[in-house]
Amino acid sequence: VTQHPWWKDTTIYQIYPASFKDSNGDGVGDIPGIISQLDYIEDLGVGAIWVSPMYDSPQVDMGYDISDYESVYPPYGTVADMEKLIQDCHSRGIRVLLDLVVNHTSDQHKWFKESRSSKDHPKRDWYIWRPAKYDEQGNRHPPNNWRGNFGGSVWEWDDATQEYYLHLFCTEQPDLNWENAETRAAIYESAMEFWLRKGVDGFRVDTVNMYSKDPEYRDAPVIDVGEKWQFAASLYCNGPRMHEYLSEMNTVLEKYGAMTVGELPHTHDKGHVVRYVSAKAKQLSMTFMFDVVDVGFGADQKFDTTPRRWELPMLKHAIETTQDLIEGTDAWTTSFLENHDQARSISRFGSDKTPEGREKSGKMLSMLVASLSGTLFVYQGQEIGMTNVPESWPIEEYKDVDSNNYYNFVKAKTNADPAALARTKAAIQHLARDHARTPIQWDGSKNGGFSTNKPWMRVNDNYPEVNVRREAQDKNSILSFWKQMLRLRKEQSNTFVHGIFTVLDKENNSTFVFEKKGTNGKAIVALNFTETDQSLALPSDSTLKRLTGNYDDEVSGTLRPFEGRIYLTQ
Ligand code: TEU
The missing domain is CATH 3.20.20.80 (Glycosidases)
Structure with a gap:
């Protein structure tokens, strides 16, 4: 093991x-x-x-x-x-x-407060400070055109020390x-x-x-x-x-x-x-x-x-x-x-x-x-x-x-x-x-x-x-x-946690069927992502055994609205 x-x-x-x-x-x-x-x-x-x-x-x-x-x-x-x-x-x-x-x-944060306090502070370099760029009209611009994760420029002007600092997220989150x-x-x-x-x-x-x-x-x-x-x-x-x-x-x-x-x-x-x-x-x-x-x-x-x-x-x-x-x-x-x-x-x-x-x-x-x-x-x-x-x-x-x-x-x-x-x-x-x-x-x-x-x-x-x-x-x-799924995942961890994944119906717009292959068994997972019945063709395999599903019974060849089933096989 x-x-x-x-x-x-x-x-x-x-x-x-x-x-x-x-x-x-x-x-x-x-x-x-x-x-x-x-x-x-x-x-x-x-x-x-x-x-x-x-x-x-x-x-x-x-x-x-x-x-x-x-x-x-x-x-x-x-x-x-x-x-x-x-x-x-x-x-x-x-x-x-x-x-x-x-x-x-x-x-x-006290590190940033110190960093922004003056250009000579020993912690100045703990954050990312850059001078402005000026165009021919003398207008001030940030060092580059990067947009931040929350919109706007990633640069914020600091009036006191006359430089920009970098923030990839909010203005209040200096890098x-x-x-x-x-x-x-x-x-x-x-x-x-x-x-x-x-x-x-x-x-x-x-x-x-x-x-x-x-x-x-x-x-x-x-x-x-x-x-x-x-x-x-x-x-x-x-x-x-x-x-x-x-x-x-x-x-x-x-x-x-x-x-x-x-x-x-x-x-x-x-x-x-x-x-x-x-x-x-x-x-x-x-x-x-x-x-x-x-x-x-x-x-x-x-x-x-x-x-x-x-x-x-x-x-x-x-x-x-x-x-x-x-x-x-x-x-x-x-x-x-x-x-x-x-x-x-x-x-x-x-x-x-x-x-x-x-x-x-x-x-x-x-x-x-x-x-x-x-x-x-x-x-x-x-x-x-x-x-x-x-x-x-x-x-x-x-x-x-x-x-x-x-x-x-x-x-x-x-x-x-x-x-x-x-x-x-x-x-x-x-x-x-x-x-x-x-x-x-x-x-x-x-x-x-x-x-x-x-x-x-x-x-x-x-x-x-x-x-x-x-x-x-x-x-x-x-x-x-x-709770049941987490238990099954543990019991079949070889297949579910460590198995090799293969999609069986790549182009299908309605169902998602895949295989998980562990070192001592396989699972087939069949899922219907739509609110209508979909046909399901399972690989022909006499050892397929239904492990669980979200409907009580099983209709062969069909997945009902949002139905999912998991099978185990040798
Ligand atoms: O998220 C970083 C991230 O790259 C995104 O998922 C981010 O939420 C998205 O770009 C915003 O549209 C992490 C945190 O999970 C997120 O909550 C924080 O806001 C972010 O970092 C900044 O610390």
Whole structure:
């Protein structure tokens, strides 16, 4: 029997602290709230949790703007609460990952305050400062034309010291200068070792491929003609020193036996991804590839005023790309459909229009993601089939800086044209990050049992129907189905976690049928992505045995609306 590291076979459950469980009635989730639900988490069958940023922060980007790595955002609790969480998880055999956000800090971090205080400050070089460019008329311009991830220029003018600083995300998220060895050492000490010493088992690493940028900060090619700022990911992702930095970072992790899962946007080439996650390379344990994330909107642009149509073959291809990573390599991969940056998967890939469609497609998607190879990640609320917020919610209910910036950009550009704004709102209702961030629906009581007070973000209107208490009592619920899937995944880990993936119906627009081949058996997974009957031709194989499905019985040759079935075979 092959001995795998723990993080290959375990399922990891992501917790978004603001929206998980409020223990003290201030409307915001907190760490004691997480601790209070450890029975629930353990009962799901997951082996680890990943806690999204709980560090002190002004919350411009929901904690991804960190002002102090070594303290906790007071509404979430204290460092002592985190110590208790780690201890309580460990005593149940659950591991704990934190979110490592070290491409940038908050502009309220003391390092940045010092850096911006004067050009001669010893920490000036800890961030990325550049002089302005002036045209012939003497007008001031930023050093280049790069557009940030939340829109606008990546450069912000600092009046006091008369230079620009770089921020790939919000203005309030200045990029750290990884070129500076002293900065790197401070990052390792403050953001990593402080928590590793407290026993955390690893990190989800935010935007892991952006630390090394184009050394010359060249202009990006003009794709959006007439726009001032251009998509520049090829110039700020995967820069020349990226692998050197990650090897260095790994020497810190190794001391503690800690694992990592790095977020790898804008990188689709197998050879390139393998460089990050090959076991021999000793850089990252695994990554989140963005192929599935990018289905339905261009990688270059998050929202489009008309949300792009996606077709099933695109999803198959995206999944194939991430699955192929482990074939013939010593690399490892991940399987996920949701996180705090994605719309809800039922609303994106299934159907949230009727209770029946939600239930069937939720279970079908659970069969998909839980039978794929790599480490499985489940995002809070996914296990009860939470959905996007309703169309009727006004734009004011959306709190995310990404959604708001985009809406305001369109508003300014079109002079608040009602038709353009309606299209933008529709795109946001489809793909915004906000959908993942509504509070967890624990029961049918006021505020979905999340808080006794008005929650920081409105609870999805469907909480009386979609909630943990209701689903826990129902053996036919999405939640019960997820628990069953996680158990089957464990029992058949050779096939599901480690098997080789092959799509059997590549071009089919309605069904997704694939094979998983382990070293001592095979599985066939057959899924219907439509709300009508579809014909199904299974490979003729007398050893096919139905393992599970989301309908009680089986109709041969047909998959009913959103039906999914899994077969095992010798
Ligand atoms: O996201 C980085 C990222 O590349 C995207 O998924 C990002 O959300 C998208 O470009 C926005 O449209 C990570 C975090 O997951 C995200 O929540 C943070 O906002 C971001 O980094 C900055 O720290």
